Structure formats: C-alpha cells, structure tokens
Amino acid sequence: MKQEALKAAQAAFDIEAAEIARAKEVMDWNAFAEAVEVLAKAPRIGTAGCGHSGICCTHFAHSLCCIERPARFISPAEAVHGAMGFIQKGDVMVLASRGGKTAELIPILNIAKEKGATVISITEKMDSPLAVGADIVLPMRVDLETDKYNTQSTSSFVALSSVFDALQTALIEETGYVNEKFALVHPGGAVGERLNKGKK
Numbered sequence: 544m545k546q547e548a549l550k551a552a553q554a555a556f557d558i559e560a561a562e563i564a565r566a567k568e569v570m571d572w573n574a575f576a577e578a579v580e581v582l583a584k585a586p587r588i589g590t591a592g593c594g595h596s597g598i599c600c601t602h603f604a605h606s607l608c609c610i611e612r613p614a615r616f617i618s619p620a621e622a623v624h625g626a627m628g629f630i631q632k633g634d635v636m637v638l639a640s641r642g643g644k645t646a647e648l649i650p651i652l653n654i655a656k657e658k659g660a661t662v663i664s665i666t667e668k669m670d671s672p673l674a675v676g677a678d679i680v681l682p683m684r685v686d687l688e689t690d691k692y693n694t695q696s697t698s699s700f701v702a703l704s705s706v707f708d709a710l711q712t713a714l715i716e717e718t719g720y721v722n723e724k725f726a727l728v729h730p731g732g733a734v735g736e737r738l739n740k741g742k743k
Contacts, residue, residue: 640673641668641699662678
C-alpha cells in the first residue's frame with residue numbers, strides 16, 4: 544500500500560467526522576421538530592432519492608420500519624409508472640437531493656403535493672425546486688468529500704445518513720417506542736437473539 548494511500552485513508556475519517564459535525568451546526572431545528580411531528584403521525588412514509596441519496600433513503604425507510612413507522616423507498620423510475628399510488632392524503636414523502644434539482648424527483652414532488660401528502664426535502668440549496676416546493680426543508684451542507692478531487696459522494700453520504708439517523712432517534716422518543724416491540728419484528732440475527740433471550 545502506498546504511503547499516500549494510507550494517509551488519504553486516515554484523513555477520510557477526520558473529514559467525515561467534521562462533515563457530520565457540520566450537519567448538526569447547519570440544521571434548522573424548528574424545521575427538524577416539525578418533520579419529527581409529521582413523521583410520527585403519518586399513516587405511511589415514502590422516501591426517494593437518486594444515486595447515493597437514494598441508497599440513504601432506502602436505509603431510512605428500513606430504519607423507519609424498524610420502529611414501526613410504515614415506510615418504503617419509492618424508486619424514481621417506478622414512481623412515474625404507478626408506484627406513487629402508495630402515497631395518499633395525509634402521508635409524508637421524503638425527498639433527498641444535495642442540489643435540490645434532481646430531475647427525477649420533481650414529478651414525485653408534484654404528485655405528492657397534488658395528493659395532499661406532506662413533503663419533506665433535505666438539500667443544500669434552499670432556493671432549489673425541491674426546497675421551494677416542499678412543506679418542510681431540512682438544510683444540509685457539505686464542504687469536503689474524502690477523495691482528493693472532492694467529487695465522490697462520501698462525506699455527503701454520511702452527512703445525509705446522520706440526518707436520517709437523528710430523525711429516527713428523535714422518533715423513538717417522540718412515539719414512545721420500546722425495545723420490546725423491536726424484539727417482535729427483529730427476531731433474526733444476534734440482535735434478535737439478544738432481545739428475545741429467555742422468551743419461550
């Protein structure tokens with residue numbers, strides 16, 4: 544392994560740690576509180592994003608299901624071919640786009656609004672279409688990716704993921720979710736074995 548490669552790898556930890564801290568600094572906590580309140584009450588929650596943002600949104604939808612908030616990731620490709628039928632009036636649609644103008648997400652925004660769903664957008668650009676069209680906007684900002692070209696979605700991925708993790712953590716408190724419920728829906732793996740130890 545080249546010495547330069549080792550130094551770059553070690554620096555990546557520091558860069559991402561700093562960007563996660565920045566995600567906390569730039570957060571609009573009033574908007575965050577509003578997002579938690581609507582997510583806690585929503586009958587269903589959809590999430591959508593493209594590329595790495597989409598992967599983050601998939602993880603967030605799964606995390607929501609783990610605390611019994613019915614959610615699914617809606618593929619932008621499938622959204623305009625009927626998948627938005629999942630979203631109904633009173634539901635919440637979460638859209639993630641760093642630039643806030645991802646073309647594939649605009650139709651999802653429009654459909655969700657027309658159906659009477661609450662739209663939460665997470666973006667850096669507060670004047671972008673996804674921010675302007677949303678009911679709630681959670682700001683994020685990433686100054687530095689981990690690669691030397693500052694182009695790979697690395698720090699931006701973990702920063703977005705940290706926002707989603709913060710939302711899930713808050714929802715556990717907001718909804719009074721208890722671990723006994725998680726034990727029921729997560730009987731598999733080491734976590735399930737630990738949670739259900741001693742049960743018949």
